[in-house]
Amino acid sequence: MQPSIFNLPTIFSITESEIDLNDLLAKITLTSTGAAAIFTGMVRGVTKRGDAHETEFLEYESYIPMAEAKMKQVADEIREKWPVIEGIAIVQRIGKLYPKTPTVLIACTAAHRDTGVFEAARYGIDRLKEIVPVWKKEIGPNGEEWVEGSYIPKPGE
């Protein structure tokens, strides 16, 4: 059967469990897939850029039903901009997460690497950081502080 947008795999979830890259990748790989672009972010224990500091752990929380709906929206936006994308996985882990631990994963698959698949994954993480309701509190040697974003969503976002 020819994949259509109705049966292309799209995964979006907020989870407290470890992000399983191999499992997610298998779920978004079709027989026609030849390329995957994967972005994953992890907790940085030592920050050198800008306000240099150390992080003991991050505590993430989410407005889960809205966050999952907005992740679906990000996936829909990716498909509109890059119709050749086959599978999409968008996963955000929440809870108490320590340095080196992966916290977020965006993966897009396509038939070939020159299809926009890198740009699609990049767009996915950038949009997640703009509109998906997740927040993190940073706990370090000098106390704790909420990390605040700067993006103000526009009507229709």
Add this chain to the structure above:
Amino acid sequence: MNHIKLLFFATIRDRAGTKSMEMDISTDMTIHGLKEKLSADYPALKDSMKSVLITINREYAFDEAVVPANAEIGMFPPVSGG
């Protein structure tokens, strides 16, 4: 009157001291009016109301929007996931 549920997250929840609250508001109340009511009723929230993001039934909403009956209103700072 319209019955609504408010959900607070991150810094807004810390200042509110609670995750959620239910209240009755007038049927023509806008998001702007709701922010003014919360600022007046809960002084701890006054500063937060200047930069808060608001959602109605899990979609971003803006000052002019009228709050519908049984709305689930989310209130939170700009997001910082990833």
